[in-house]
Amino acid sequence: METDSDSDGSHISATPPRDTTPPQPPPPPLLSSNKVRVAATISSRSNTTSKLKRASKQKPLKSRNETKTKPAEDDPLPIPLPSADFSILPGSSIKIHNRSNAISTHSSVENLMQGSLPSKFASFSKIRRPFFAAELTEENTIRPAPSTPQPKSTSGSDCVEDDGTFAGSVSREANSRTAHVNNPSKSMGRLPNLIRSNAHQPPAKRPKSAGEGNFVRLNINGYGRKFTNKWAKKRTSSTSGFRKSYRKRKAKSKTEGEADTNACDEDGLVVDIPQQQERCRNSTSAHESIQQAVLDVRNEPSDENLMKLLKLTHGYESFREGQLEAIKQVVAGRSVMLVLPTGFGKSLCYQLAALILPGITLVVSPLVALMVDQLRQLPPMIQGALLCSNQTSEEASMTLQQLREGAIKVLFVSPERFLNAQFMSMFQTTPPISLVVVDEAHCLSEWSHNFRPSYLRLKASLLRARLNVDCILAMTATATIKTLNVVMCALEIPATNFIQTSQIRENLQLSVTLSDNRLKDLLMLMKSTPLTEVWSIIIYCKFQSETDLLSKHLCDNNISAKSYHSGIPAKVRSRTQERFCSNKIRVVVATVAFGMGLDKSDVGAVIHYSLPENLEEYVQETGRAGRDGRLSYCHLLFDELTYFKLRSLLYSDGVDEYAVNRLLGQIFSNSTNLHGKICSLVKETASRKLDMKEQVILTVLTYLEVGEMQYIRLLPQLDVACTLYFHKTSPELLAAKDTLVATILKKSEIKQGNYTFDIPSVVNSIGISSVDILSNWLQKLKSQGEITYEVKEPAFCFTIVKKPEDFCCLATHVTRWLSEVENCKVRKLDAMFNAATFAAKACTKMDGCSGSQHTQCLQKKILDYFTRDENAPSCEFPTKMEHGSPFLQADIKVFLQSNSHVKFTPRAIARIMHGIGSPAYPSTIWSKTHFWGRYSKVDFPAVMQAAMTELMKSAGKEVS
Numbered sequence: 015m016e017t018d019s020d021s022d023g024s025h026i027s028a029t030p031p032r033d034t035t036p037p038q039p040p041p042p043p044l045l046s047s048n049k050v051r052v053a054a055t056i057s058s059r060s061n062t063t064s065k066l067k068r069a070s071k072q073k074p075l076k077s078r079n080e081t082k083t084k085p086a087e088d089d090p091l092p093i094p095l096p097s098a099d100f101s102i103l104p105g106s107s108i109k110i111h112n113r114s115n116a117i118s119t120h121s122s123v124e125n126l127m128q129g130s131l132p133s134k135f136a137s138f139s140k141i142r143r144p145f146f147a148a149e150l151t152e153e154n155t156i157r158p159a160p161s162t163p164q165p166k167s168t169s170g171s172d173c174v175e176d177d178g179t180f181a182g183s184v185s186r187e188a189n190s191r192t193a194h195v196n197n198p199s200k201s202m203g204r205l206p207n208l209i210r211s212n213a214h215q216p217p218a219k220r221p222k223s224a225g226e227g228n229f230v231r232l233n234i235n236g237y238g239r240k241f242t243n244k245w246a247k248k249r250t251s252s253t254s255g256f257r258k259s260y261r262k263r264k265a266k267s268k269t270e271g272e273a274d275t276n277a278c279d280e281d282g283l284v285v286d287i288p289q290q291q292e293r294c295r296n297s298t299s300a301h302e303s304i305q306q307a308v309l310d311v312r313n314e315p316s317d318e319n320l321m322k323l324l325k326l327t328h329g330y331e332s333f334r335e336g337q338l339e340a341i342k343q344v345v346a347g348r349s350v351m352l353v354l355p356t357g358f359g360k361s362l363c364y365q366l367a368a369l370i371l372p373g374i375t376l377v378v379s380p381l382v383a384l385m386v387d388q389l390r391q392l393p394p395m396i397q398g399a400l401l402c403s404n405q406t407s408e409e410a411s412m413t414l415q416q417l418r419e420g421a422i423k424v425l426f427v428s429p430e431r432f433l434n435a436q437f438m439s440m441f442q443t444t445p446p447i448s449l450v451v452v453d454e455a456h457c458l459s460e461w462s463h464n465f466r467p468s469y470l471r472l473k474a475s476l477l478r479a480r481l482n483v484d485c486i487l488a489m490t491a492t493a494t495i496k497t498l499n500v501v502m503c504a505l506e507i508p509a510t511n512f513i514q515t516s517q518i519r520e521n522l523q524l525s526v527t528l529s530d531n532r533l534k535d536l537l538m539l540m541k542s543t544p545l546t547e548v549w550s551i552i553i554y555c556k557f558q559s560e561t562d563l564l565s566k567h568l569c570d571n572n573i574s575a576k577s578y579h580s581g582i583p584a585k586v587r588s589r590t591q592e593r594f595c596s597n598k599i600r601v602v603v604a605t606v607a608f609g610m611g612l613d614k615s616d617v618g619a620v621i622h623y624s625l626p627e628n629l630e631e632y633v634q635e636t637g638r639a640g641r642d643g644r645l646s647y648c649h650l651l652f653d654e655l656t657y658f659k660l661r662s663l664l665y666s667d668g669v670d671e672y673a674v675n676r677l678l679g680q681i682f683s684n685s686t687n688l689h690g691k692i693c694s695l696v697k698e699t700a701s702r703k704l705d706m707k708e709q710v711i712l713t714v715l716t717y718l719e720v721g722e723m724q725y726i727r728l729l730p731q732l733d734v735a736c737t738l739y740f741h742k743t744s745p746e747l748l749a750a751k752d753t754l755v756a757t758i759l760k761k762s763e764i765k766q767g768n769y770t771f772d773i774p775s776v777v778n779s780i781g782i783s784s785v786d787i788l789s790n791w792l793q794k795l796k797s798q799g800e801i802t803y804e805v806k807e808p809a810f811c812f813t814i815v816k817k818p819e820d821f822c823c824l825a826t827h828v829t830r831w832l833s834e835v836e837n838c839k840v841r842k843l844d845a846m847f848n849a850a851t852f853a854a855k856a857c858t859k860m861d862g863c864s865g866s867q868h869t870q871c872l873q874k875k876i877l878d879y880f881t882r883d884e885n886a887p888s889c890e891f892p893t894k895m896e897h898g899s900p901f902l903q904a905d906i907k908v909f910l911q912s913n914s915h916v917k918f919t920p921r922a923i924a925r926i927m928h929g930i931g932s933p934a935y936p937s938t939i940w941s942k943t944h945f946w947g948r949y950s951k952v953d954f955p956a957v958m959q960a961a962m963t964e965l966m967k968s969a970g971k972e973v974s
């Protein structure tokens with residue numbers, strides 16, 4: 015059962031244990047959940063009640079059911095089928111609002127909103143883990159090279175940032191809706207997150223500039239390699255250029271005899287030229303007003319001045335809860351931890367701050383897709399750009415040039431950039447950085463659901479020392495107390511600067527079904543009200559194969575659906591997303607790969623076809639529904655089998671101490687001679703030899719770099735094996751003319767007449783300063799027709815800073831920590847499963863839950879999860895796992911006997927018994943044994959223990 019899941023949730027992304035010594039001066043930690051919540055409210059809380067009252071008077075909650083969805087042109091609307099009653103689904107008695115029974119619908123809506131809902135919840139975010147692809151290699155060596163790091167990599171660490179490969183412009187247009195709920199005021203009264211204010215009361219028209227909008231042409235798919243901020247571009251382009259193109263267009267329209275003033279500009283946007291000129295004039299005055307408003311705020315950052323600026327820049331009448339406080343703190347130079355729900359307006363906080371602060375605002379974002387989305391959403395008067403590895407060096411230099419000229423206010427980068435010495439030093443020649451924004455800040459903590467080792471570099475101390483930045487805005491939508499503590503500690507954000515608002519969006523109706531036939535139940539759900547009346551639906555699956563199967567099944571049943579996962583070509587994915595956003599596809603059946611940068615406010619329902627791995631994921635994915643504030647439906651279909659499968663998969667990243675020890679041995683072998691030289695570790699070979707996933711190796715390496723002590727310095731990843739093919743001059747003759755060729759020949763192995771060498775070894779021995787010099791030189795020989803060459807074997811590259819004194823002690827420390835991370839993930843899954851099981855089986859329905867509708871009890875569970883002390887065991891509902899089996903020991907014995915030629919560790923045996931493949935014991939081979947996955951219901955540590963006992967017995971026999 016090797017997973018084809020996109021979640022790769024199983025990857026521990028293990029990383030360094032936290033520094034035990036807090037940074038100087040130590041930031042006041044968030045002591046307890048209570049403390050956090052008290053601090054969280056700061057000033058925002060006091061206004062909440064009155065705001066709610068005001069809001070409830072102002073706007074009614076619209077029911078999605080009452081919206082007439084507009085059928086798309088190229089996909090026929092599914093034929094409405096007789097509605098089914100969910101109550102017939104096993105394990106539930108769902109009673110969802112029936113169209114033919116309007117009164118019951120609305121009363122249910124009221125019921126939903128009337129329940130006593132807690133006002134504070136932690137919430138969701140949208141980051142997704144990258145998909146990792148490995149290539150087969152044969153070597154596994156660590157090699158020395160010169161001390162200067164090479165700046166460019168072919169398959170470098172930046173590959174992670176580029177993983178968000180889907181591109182495509184996203185339609186921002188939601189269907190216009192006019193319907194109202196019969197009695198909405200009651201519901202409204204209980205909605206603390208007035209996200210709907212956006213939907214119901216369109217903002218005042220934004221001031222427009224000549225180059226309105228931040229146009230981005232995506233290059234992720236390989237076509238159009240530009241990340242351009244159009245506004246900035248227009249600023250630098252000359253007027254004559256504009257006139258020329260205008261004349262050209264006009265002439266063209268004349269020759270064609272058409273009075274068409276609409277023309278396609280170079281980027282494919284339709285531009286109305288006379289209007290554009292008018293806009294130019296208007297924009298000058300708008301620009302001046304904004305400049306004046308910025309000056310006013312700088313002089314006096316009062317609520318009134320900030321509000322005025324907000325209106326001018328974004329067209330909004332007021333700030334949402336938490337926004338004003340965050341902006342004020344940041345503008346005053348104080349770091350802030352901001353926790354707001356998904357789609358609540360975190361970006362606006364740094365956008366306004368960027369405008370007010372004098373220097374550059376650097377936004378660290380985990381995925382290119384997200385950066386592109388954020389760049390696109392910048393208001394026109396804020397010039398932005400992004401740096402990513404998809405760009406050509408010319409594009410990157412152009413961005414740098416614009417930065418130097420002060421033409422860019424907001425720069426988006428990935429955390430991997432902080433590996434790059436060139437990047438870190440480039441700010442010496444630009445205006446200073448005023449603010450660093452860490453988006454999806456939970457990625458910084460190993461205790462979050464989405465940990466990214468590269469985020470570990472983002473320590474306040476580094477930002478201060480290398481970028482001279484003191485002010486940090488950390489933002490997330492989903493973080494537990496434990497996660498927040500880690501983030502705030504690393505970024506040195508004092509507890510007093512913690513801003514958290516009400517977290518849950520109450521326009522989401524949460525329902526749950528424990529199902530023993532999910533396919534049948536899903537179809538029934540889709541063919542019943544209210545879903546028959548909802549246009550945009552996302553169905554989340556865990557596995558890629560599942561999404562393909564489901565979308566086909568839905569299509570076969572007259573429901574237009576498309577599958578979306580990272581195995582689908584980027585172009586196709588991009589098109590699916592585009593068509594979904596423009597309402598041409600009704601249903602997208604997706605893995606977690608779908609949602610990043612999704613800019614669609616009118617998703618009416620999110621269905622989970624599998625159990626999410628944790629409540630963070632659940633909250634985040636359900637949060638993609640109803641961002642327009644309308645009543646939206648979130649149904650969770652789950653079964654125990656998937657729970658067992660997911661739980662097993664969480665153990666696929668675990669490592670044994672001896673393997674960590676061996677890894678350390680490889681990294682530091684000959685380290686005395688290697689000081690400052692480039693070393694490499696071929697990913698695939700190391701992974702197979704150590705039976706350790708590449709991602710886990712990277713985590714250990716990151717630990718060695720940014721843990722308590724710095725042992726290595728990571729460099730961008732590289733394909734290290736290079737094969738040369740000589741075409742004109744013979745190798746010997748060329749070597750006689752060129753010392754570089756001579757060195758290569760000395761360092762090469764001859765395979766089938768071709769010369770293969772290790773790039774870091776050659777770079778080290780010829781003493782050149784960077785790998786780039788070597789590759790430029792090879793390129794030159796290639797252009798002369800002398801050679802062709804190919805590179806392969808992606809490797810982790812690093813230089814040794816210090817050799818650990820005690821390998822064993824370090825290995826123990828790292829292993830223990832990795833194991834804690836693993837346990838944390840398992841606990842998160844259990845909490846998700848327990849919450850769903852509680853709703854489906856044990857909820858007494860006293861607090862407003864009914865049928866399969868469990869908004870109230872699930873919201874309570876979520877609140878509890880995000881605010882409780884995670885270290886305290888939560889055993890309100892024991893997990894379903896068995897702790898042993900009478901046949902386990904005997905089966906392991908038989909398994910060992912029948913595979914006596916293979917060496918196993920207890921972990922390897924337990925993985926096979928749980929049906930999990932690993933680099934050294936791949937599922938392609940081991941799934942053939944009939945013990946494969948046989949004990950997935952038995953707790954993994956118990957299976958490991960049994961395997962250990964059996965291995966000891968057989969070893970004892972061998973010795974005697």
Ligand SMILES: Nc1ncnc2c1ncn2[C@@H]1O[C@H](COP(=O)(O)OP(=O)(O)OP(=O)(O)O)[C@@H](O)[C@H]1O
Nearest residue numbers: 212330332333334355356357358359360361362491
């Ligand atoms: N004060 C406000 N009034 C009205 N609308 C607002 C306000 N602030 C933000 N918005 C709008 O809310 C929407 C969501 O904002 P944004 O994308 O910044 O949310 P987010 O919290 O960053 O979301 P995510 O968690 O998905 O990253 C945007 O359309 C934004 O313009």
